[in-house]
Amino acid sequence: MAAAKKQAKSNTSKEDLLAYYREMLLIRRFEEKAGQLYGMGLIGGFCHLYIGQEAVVVGLEAAAEEGDKRITSYRDHGHMLASGMDPKGVMAELTGREGGYSKGKGGSMHMFSTEKHFYGGHGIVGAQVPIGAGLAFSDKYRENDRVTFTYFGDGAANQGQVYETFNMAALWKLPMVFVIENNQYAMGTSSKRSTSTPDLYTRGEAFGIPGEAVDGMDVQAVKAAGEKAVAHCRDGKGPYILEMKTYRYRGHSMSDPAKYRTREEVQKVRDTRDPIENVRELLLQGKHASEDELKEIDKEIKGVVNAAADFARESPEPSLDELWTDIYA
Amino acid sequence: MAIEILMPALSPTMEEGTLAKWNVKEGDTVAAGDVIAEIETDKATMEFEAVDEGTMGKILVEEGTEGVKVNTPIAMLLEEGESADDIGDTSAKDDKGKADKAEAEAETGPVDEPVAANPGAEMPAPKKVSDPEIPEGTAMKSTTLREALRDAMAEEMRADDTVFLMGEEVAEYQGAYKVSQGLLDEFGPRRVIDTPITEHGFTGLATGAAMGGLRPIVEFMTFNFAMQAIDHIINTAAKTRYMSGGQMSVPVVFRGANGAAARVAAQHSQDYAAWYAQIPGLHVAMPYSAADAKGLLKTAIRGDTPVVFLENELLYGQTFEVPDLDDYTIPFGKARIWREGDDVTIVSFGIGMKYALEAAEKLAEDGISAEVVDLRTLRPMDTETVIESVKKTNRCVTVEEGWPVCSIGNHISSVLMQQAFDYLDAPVINLTGKDVPMPYAANLEKLALVTTQEVIDAVHTVTYR
Numbered sequence: 001m002a003a004a005k006k007q008a009k010s011n012t013s014k015e016d017l018l019a020y021y022r023e024m025l026l027i028r029r030f031e032e033k034a035g036q037l038y039g040m041g042l043i044g045g046f047c048h049l050y051i052g053q054e055a056v057v058v059g060l061e062a063a064a065e066e067g068d069k070r071i072t073s074y075r076d077h078g079h080m081l082a083s084g085m086d087p088k089g090v091m092a093e094l095t096g097r098e099g100g101y102s103k104g105k106g107g108s109m110h111m112f113s114t115e116k117h118f119y120g121g122h123g124i125v126g127a128q129v130p131i132g133a134g135l136a137f138s139d140k141y142r143e144n145d146r147v148t149f150t151y152f153g154d155g156a157a158n159q160g161q162v163y164e165t166f167n168m169a170a171l172w173k174l175p176m177v178f179v180i181e182n183n184q185y186a187m188g189t190s191s192k193r194s195t196s197t198p199d200l201y202t203r204g205e206a207f208g209i210p211g212e213a214v215d216g217m218d219v220q221a222v223k224a225a226g227e228k229a230v231a232h233c234r235d236g237k238g239p240y241i242l243e244m245k246t247y248r249y250r251g252h253s254m255s256d257p258a259k260y261r262t263r264e265e266v267q268k269v270r271d272t273r274d275p276i277e278n279v280r281e282l283l284l285q286g287k288h289a290s291e292d293e294l295k296e297i298d299k300e301i302k303g304v305v306n307a308a309a310d311f312a313r314e315s316p317e318p319s320l321d322e323l324w325t326d327i328y329a
Numbered sequence: 330m331a332i333e334i335l336m337p338a339l340s341p342t343m344e345e346g347t348l349a350k351w352n353v354k355e356g357d358t359v360a361a362g363d364v365i366a367e368i369e370t371d372k373a374t375m376e377f378e379a380v381d382e383g384t385m386g387k388i389l390v391e392e393g394t395e396g397v398k399v400n401t402p403i404a405m406l407l408e409e410g411e412s413a414d415d416i417g418d419t420s421a422k423d424d425k426g427k428a429d430k431a432e433a434e435a436e437t438g439p440v441d442e443p444v445a446a447n448p449g450a451e452m453p454a455p456k457k458v459s460d461p462e463i464p465e466g467t468a469m470k471s472t473t474l475r476e477a478l479r480d481a482m483a484e485e486m487r488a489d490d491t492v493f494l495m496g497e498e499v500a501e502y503q504g505a506y507k508v509s510q511g512l513l514d515e516f517g518p519r520r521v522i523d524t525p526i527t528e529h530g531f532t533g534l535a536t537g538a539a540m541g542g543l544r545p546i547v548e549f550m551t552f553n554f555a556m557q558a559i560d561h562i563i564n565t566a567a568k569t570r571y572m573s574g575g576q577m578s579v580p581v582v583f584r585g586a587n588g589a590a591a592r593v594a595a596q597h598s599q600d601y602a603a604w605y606a607q608i609p610g611l612h613v614a615m616p617y618s619a620a621d622a623k624g625l626l627k628t629a630i631r632g633d634t635p636v637v638f639l640e641n642e643l644l645y646g647q648t649f650e651v652p653d654l655d656d657y658t659i660p661f662g663k664a665r666i667w668r669e670g671d672d673v674t675i676v677s678f679g680i681g682m683k684y685a686l687e688a689a690e691k692l693a694e695d696g697i698s699a700e701v702v703d704l705r706t707l708r709p710m711d712t713e714t715v716i717e718s719v720k721k722t723n724r725c726v727t728v729e730e731g732w733p734v735c736s737i738g739n740h741i742s743s744v745l746m747q748q749a750f751d752y753l754d755a756p757v758i759n760l761t762g763k764d765v766p767m768p769y770a771a772n773l774e775k776l777a778l779v780t781t782q783e784v785i786d787a788v789h790t791v792t793y794r
Contacts, residue, residue, distance in 0.1 A: 071537075100574070101573075101574065101576075102572055102574035105571055106571075106572040110572035110573070112569075112572075112576050120569070120572075120573075122565070123564075124560060124564050124565075127533060127560060127564065127565060129533070130529070130533025130536075131534070131537035133533070133537060134534040134536060134537020134545075135541040136537075137534060137543075138537070138540075138541025138543045139541065141491075141493070141519070141543060160529065161529045161530050161533060164531075165530050165533070167530070168527065326570050326571050326573075326574055327570065327609050327610050328570070328610070328612075328634050329570070329580075329632060
């Protein structure tokens with residue numbers, strides 16, 4: 001199946017388009033701010049930005065229902081914001097402060113919210129895949145009709161445990177969507193250099209798991225594919241694979257100079273496929289919003305992100321006793 | 330010359346079994362490959378094939394006989410031209426049995442994993458059990474370690490629907506070591522789940538199910554295979570509570586056989602006690618007795634902390650006294666004093682306790698009074714009981730099967746040095762397995778493992794007597 005074509009015209013409602021615009025913009029501005037704070041030394045360690053890939057989580061969250069679960073890798077800020085977690089709590093975790101989701105003890109790669117059914121934030125490439133199957137298993141065990149979105153990248157798609165999970169998920173008909181965010185680079189290694197067959201959505205064929213490729217830069221295409229996958233899961237038909245063809249604009253992490261690709265390559269994607277610009281155009285062309293109205297949204301988002309950054313700077317470091325807490329129940 | 334048919338060993342650890350049924354009678358002609366008998370171990374009934382052709386001359390062990398030692402002659406096979414009268418007295422020929430063992434081949438079923446452990450030798454009862462949690466007058470029930478583990482799981486599964494068991498061969502096969510025997514019948518395939526052979530995957534899956542609010546028990550056929558899955562045990566299960574600032578619990582129990590069995594060599598004989606005991610966020614239990622195994626496993630299943638529960642194949646078939654209580658639990662982090670003594674403290678856990686207790690018994694005959702402490706759990710570790718004991722005896726020997734570098738004994742030595750230095754009258758001796766991969770050859774394997782005699786010798790060294 002080829003990547004779904006970008007729709008020239010949109011059947012999506014004005015409200016939905018505006019919501020996608022707002023949510024994607026929040027992720028982008030948040031990530032830009034995180035990059036700034038990293039540069040200022042306020043965020044340390046590894047910090048993997050989601051800029052460029054925003055349509056994937058925003059589109060899939062639009063296909064999700066209350067109670068559905070999500071789990072991802074270390075490139076997780078976007079997933080947290082899209083699931084409705086508080087930007088202040090996320091940013092304060094990035095700065096390692098008491099007000100962070102993990103009280104400053106998890107950092108960028110390890111955050112959770114039981115309230116929003118966000119199960120991390122995992123630092124070991126591919127490890128979240130069987131864990132996601134376990135979450136889906138727990139829902140099937142309880143006989144509810146929840147679905148788990150398990151996100152991983154093109155790099156993780158080469159980990160053995162992914163295929164162990166495909167087998168069990170298909171065998172036990174686990175209600176889960178495997179979302180492969182193919183941003184084309186596993187750190188510095190392009191999929192061309194690491195992957196024997198380019199179409200990752202076919203990787204479930206041997207296990208009887210249906211898959212499809214989706215234009216991951218097009219939020220409407222993502223949502224449509226997500227709805228199809230979720231319906232498959234809720235029908236009790238087992239797992240589904242969605243390969244999101246996407247792109248990250250920044251390096252793998254903050255410390256990656258990204259010398260493995262050209263500036264031109266990045267610029268071309270920005271100019272022609274940017275997920276936020278796409279929705280912006282749809283809003284303007286469809287006369288759903290004026291330039292001024294969109295500027296107003298931009299301003300509002302900037303305010304949310306600045307407030308998150310302020311909170312993340314002002315929140316105190318965790319008290320020294322915290323070293324010894326939360327190890328045992 | 331009539332051929333002796335010997336009681337076969339049907340697994341690496343089998344020492345005796347029941348001759349359940351003869352499929353042939355005296356005078357019958359048999360061909361090589363005929364199933365001539367059914368032999369029952371404590372876990373399975375296996376078919377026993379003839380290796381040679383001939384006529385059944387004499388059946389020496391009647392069907393239904395229990396406790397037939399491996400290599401005991403059970404029948405005589407006549408070759409062409411021989412008659413039953415040619416059979417002499419066979420009772421004195423046991424020595425030759427070992428060399429003939431290979432003649433007796435058995436159908437071992439679909440897996441080549443060890444499927445039987447030596448049954449029912451009665452283990453010594455603790456002389457002085459410090460177990461205040463057992464009420465006065467409680468009846469005791471003879472139970473194998475295997476049954477005690479099964480009972481613990483069954484009781485907790487009855488009490489809580491979120492508890493389930495998954496692993497290789499746990500359901501339809503009734504457990505590779507028969508620990509899960511009967512659980513599928515009682516709880517059904519929703520809660521007793523056979524997995525593909527996919528340790529990395531199902532360990533991650535169980536960990537995720539725990540994050541999703543269930544209470545999985547993962548059985549590793551042996552902990553050797555858990556090395557394929559150790560990332561999830563350590564990086565996911567142990568660390569998630571901390572990394573989430575206390576938001577997420579991961580109430581999963583990883584259990585299975587740990588340490589050397591018998592003659593299964595390097596890749597199947599390893600004690601992981603010290604490995605897991607190092608990891609903050611995990612609880613680690615390594616029980617010796619069936620009572621402790623039951624009480625600790627119930628506590629493990631109920632708790633919200635991930636637990637590594639290290640069992641031992643050689644102990645599965647051993648019988649111990651277990652308190653006959655509706656709900657017998659034992660807290661983690663509390664050692665058990667098996668015998669009190671004044672001259673030396675012997676600290677051990679798991680199968681090491683077997684050597685510690687045997688040594689203490691023999692030392693008593695020589696007038697040396699040893700106090701034997703069973704740590705029972707390695708994380709948390711009850712070093713306080715060890716320190717108190719050493720303050721009395723002033724000497725200490727630790728016994729474990731694992732390797733010597735960074736061993737549990739090394740840790741205890743360090744604790745004693747820091748907290749009981751002035752009470753020590755001799756350097757602490759750490760007895761461990763030898764610093765080598767486990768060899769296959771019987772004599773070398775014996776040499777690699779810690780022995781009762783080594784414990785006795787170490788006690789003599791530290792007591793200068």
